[in-house]
Amino acid sequence: MHRELIGKRFGSRVRGRAGTRGGRGQGRRQAAGKANTGATPGGGWAYLLHPSPELWTVSLPHRTQILYVADISFITMQLNIQPGSVVVESGTGSGSFSHSLARTVGPTGHLHTFEYHAQRAELAAEEFARHGLADRATVRCRDVCELGFTEELRGQADAVFLDLPSPWLAIGHARDALNPRVPTRLASYSPCMEQVQRTCLALRDLGFSEIRTFETLIRPHALRGASQRSLESLARYGTRELAALEEAGADSANAEAVAAIQQKLDLSRVTAEQVARETQVSLGPQLVMGQEMRGHTSYLTFATLYPGLWSEDAAATAEEAVAGGPAESQPSAAVPTEEQPAPEPAEGAATAAAAAAGSPSPSSSSTPEAADASE
Amino acid sequence: MSSAVAAAAAAAAGTPPPPPAPPTAHQAQHGEYVLLRLSNGSERVVRLPLHPDEVSRLDSVPKKSITGGPSHVLNLGRFGSLDLYQLVGLNFGWTYERIGTGAGRLVPLATEEVDRADLHSVQAGLAIEAADGRTSADNRNLIDTNTSQDLTQDDILKLKGEGVSGAELIDAIIAGSKTFAEKTEFSQAKYIKRKQERHLRTIQILKTSLMNVAEHYYTRHPSRIMNIRPDTLSQMLSYANVQPGARVVVLDDCGGLVTAAALSRVGDSGLVVGLSTQFEEPGFEVVSTLNMPADQLDRTLLRSTWYHLSLSSEDIISEGAPAPGAGAEVEDSAMPAAAVAGRKNLAERRRKRQLCRAAARDELMRGNFDSLIVAARVCPMEAVRLLVPLLAPSRPFAIFSRSSSALAPTMAALRSQQMALDGRPTPYAGDEPDDAEDDAMPADASTTSPLPRAINLQIHDTWTREYQVLPGRSHPFMNMPGAASGFLLTGIRILTDPDSDAPEPLAGLQLLLSEVNQLRKRARQVTGSSTYWGISSNPVAGTSTGVSTDESAAAAVSTEEPVAAAASTEEPVAAAAVEQ
Known part of the structure; x- marks a missing residue:
């Protein structure tokens, strides 16, 4: 099939072979085939498309759970990623977000992505090379929680993205990788609130500010040819023909028509399907909520590191406390009680987070607290 | 951004740009747009005043409008007033307390004061305390x-x-x-x-970013940006595959928010054609808040109104030329030098804008764009018919609407057409999607031009919420500041005839525009009018829509005009007044 594609224009249509479900995206330089799985016996139609990170996300071979477009888009904007940005990511996983990041940083930026699983790292590197992204994306096989983001990257990154089981273990290293001369951003992606709570405490203790957590989900709407039952038609079903019967009955030559009408009038001879069909009113294509919607992907936590808002010493102590504690010390979610804090306007709370983290130097009290957390 | 201002100053004064300022990217600079967050919960986007040295180079401008006067004193209601000069050189992200009366002083807020209201420091939640x-x-x-x-x-x-x-x-x-x-x-x-919050007057000064500006407008001025929530904006950029070097068409009735977003992603090598449905380009106020270098904006942003597209490039340019004798009139008058210079500046700006419109038109006629984003109060079906064909085949688009039902007929028409082509039964058998369309719109070139083909069609909206994360007290925020956004119709354009190698026919827009161009010429002959558009013949372009805003904001977009410095610091203040 792939041979047939060569020389075709983008946006043109080719017939898929029987048995193939259309081409999977096979790379940036080649074609990402979008398959239409029509009922045609010889296989469906396929369209030849420019590969894009969005198409890659829906067609890539899964090696791990992956990020989808809603999270990818929101994180990219929250991290303020632009052409020329230097971005650090861990882990690489299946490379869904990595491809999008490599697209957005462009040829003048760079993505440094870290993966502790050797085979995944290798496969990701192969994909980048095949997709023409090798000059802007570097994969390293490394456990960043233990070893950090390499000396080479110290102070180089504009943004760090963490998709790790224990992101709090990597936040100190992330801070080392971030450019200390300008405001920089960090994002962490965790499915569980317990992870988020621990991450937020670590971020705060390590001098980050504007710590905020979000969840974002896409709700697809499907187009359906909607029809609805007419209440009046249903009520009158089987009576409308009376007038016609009277009219036709006057003419004895019309015996056939009369018989047909009489059959309609006789509800004992009518099927439920027939009634349903004949009392429908079409509303034309309508949008309905799609069947497939993710209930949850992950919580997205964002934070900013401002120059001068943390000092090396205090942060280093806090870091030890955060990294040293065993995982089970994490406070579990509070059982619901009647004494939940009063509802707080989002705005006020956001200011609180900002104000809380906005001290010119990190609070000296943060160290004992961090120690508490890890007891 | 000081380099942008410097370049603008040099352009205006005809001198080479001064050496770049030392890199202090973590501190607020002269002439930079910043986001102010006050302890009372309010926010402002303001432009900091230019450096006095830069101002002195701008001899064509009445200096008072920049250096003196109230334009750089921000009135913040109960918070008091704030002299914007005080903010220059402050550290981004720090919290400063305002002390004293009048303009007062700003000093970093004491650490202890921050700590004692730190909700995180209250160890653990209720249940944990008991445990x-x-x-x-x-x-x-x-x-x-x-x-x-x-x-x-x-x-x-x-x-x-x-x-x-x-x-x-x-x-x-x-x-x-x-x-x-x-x-x-x-x-x-x-x-x-x-x-x-009540008694401490603290202020945080933040570097503007696409994210915080989008959120600022969404929470404070949603109607100016069609209620586009930041997450939805971010998805438009993804679904339209906006990337460095891309050529992007944006139809933007959102104060420039979407244009700004696209500009921030195409970088120095891309191009954004930013179209507006207004009669004059409205101030793309959001574009200027991102502090992009002026020369980069000059290279990468082409703005025009939809109306101006129907003029030929020559028409547009001749329209912008000063009327014969106008120059002499200025010379002869006994106006003060500053006023003359101001008038000259205005003419210069107008001419520049006309050239930009002509360039935007030529660029559109070239077609073959990489991305299309529509975020305007227009009929989605028309937008698809007229704008999607400007994309190169296999390039994606994203169309925003506040209403999903506005998008449904368009998607139905595109999908039915596609399924017919692929020999698949349409899922809306018996329904006539075209009916709804015919009812909604007059039969016109836009409706008679063929519907382009598109696949990967999807309509979706996004559900986003923020969480309070505190030890033992984590839950979603109970109030969402304006939960409403809208819906996106996304898809990928394919060839008009996907089975043939024939070149693409001329897009509907190109046909429409050349037809209207001829008609306008005839209309001009009939009426004997010397211009196409009445308001453009007026040197100050006076219209009922408030031209001072148009002019100042348009200038602010290119951050090239010193006048804009004063005007645009005033603008958010005016907005603040409205807000309170």
């Missing part, structure tokens, strides 16, 4: 009698009048509270936080 065996007061004895505070409002005002610091005042209020000691630790921290 720890730590005792803590609870709220069972708190009764709202409105007599729990010894201090009266007058006492507080008196203390304030004596020049007591915010922290001391809060101490006094705590001391005067009969119930404070009985509160839980968490309630105490929240109590202090509330008192700080």
